[in-house]
Amino acid sequence: MTVLVLGGTAEARELAADLHARGVPVMSSLAGRVSAPRLPEGEVRIGGFGGPDGFAAWLVEQQVTAVVDATHPFAERISASAVTASRLTGVPLLRLARPGWEQGPGDDWHWVADLGEAARVVPTLGQRIFLTSGRQGLAAFAHLTGPWFLVRCVDPPSPPLPPKAEVVLARGPYTVASELSLLCEHGIDVLVTKDSGGAHTSAKLAACRDLGVPVVVVRRPDRSGAASVATVAAAVRWVLGIR
Structure with missing residues (x-):
């Protein structure tokens, strides 16, 4: 076979x-x-x-x-x-x-249907956004001129990107300690992620829980x-x- x-x-x-x-x-x-x-x-x-x-x-x-x-x-x-x-x-x-990931006590999650809805929600939650939703969906946020974005992906993204954005190239798995450090260093007040599930990239969720940072989660x-x-x-x- x-x-x-x-x-x-x-x-x-x-x-x-x-x-x-x-x-x-x-x-x-x-x-x-x-x-x-x-x-x-x-x-x-x-x-x-x-x-x-x-x-x-x-x-x-x-x-x-x-x-x-x-x-x-x-x-x-x-x-x-x-x-x-x-x-x-x-x-x-x-x-x-x-x-998929399951919301627990202390989590402040905001579920959305797609990245377009995520782009409409994030400005109501904060102004320093951590985007971990993949480089192929960045165009959904390119029209947002107010918030600042930290964009994490494996390979360099192609335009369009949000006008105020810093790109960090990294590949998981990540630790809670490293995610806490990253969130604090950049003053992140909102995380955007897809419901990928698994432990490979879940440390960011624990870090947001510890810091009280809201998370916008795209449904599968x-x-x-x-x-x-x-x-x-x-x-x-x-x-x-x-x-």
Whole structure:
């Protein structure tokens, strides 16, 4: 069998490593949006498939037995293509989706539907904004001339950016101590993030809780259309069941 794992997430790498160690032929597909991605074990391909039809043709050509979509919770396009390609080819598809973050005591969270709504909300909460929502969505904030933004991303972002912005390039995981230091150093009074889930980047939420900083959280998009599990172990069991 050949298993295709979609995504450059920590869960995707863990799944590929587990399957590779078991002798299961696995190929990981990365979008190629990060200049120096952390490569998983096993075979790796980088780039798109040319839409759902191209994806379906590729699955048939490569004789893929099963697909595990372990992409980022906000990678809507590739997940939709995977659902369509699975239906067209009959190749089984599983979604590996880590649980979202849960608001706890002391958290001041403001849930929004998308980055456009986040841009409307943040000026009502503060004027020194920490943007951790990814470089591809920065255009949603480019029209805000009043607030100052600290923008954190892995690779340098492309315009448009907010006129008052400082960019810091960094890759997680982060610690609560380092996040506290960053928030205090820059006088941050609002955080903007997507509900990515997982412990890899959750330290900023704990830091905001400690400092009483409000957090604007973008809800996850609907990712229905495929069976879903929340853990790598469950995904491994699903794959081995197909064998």
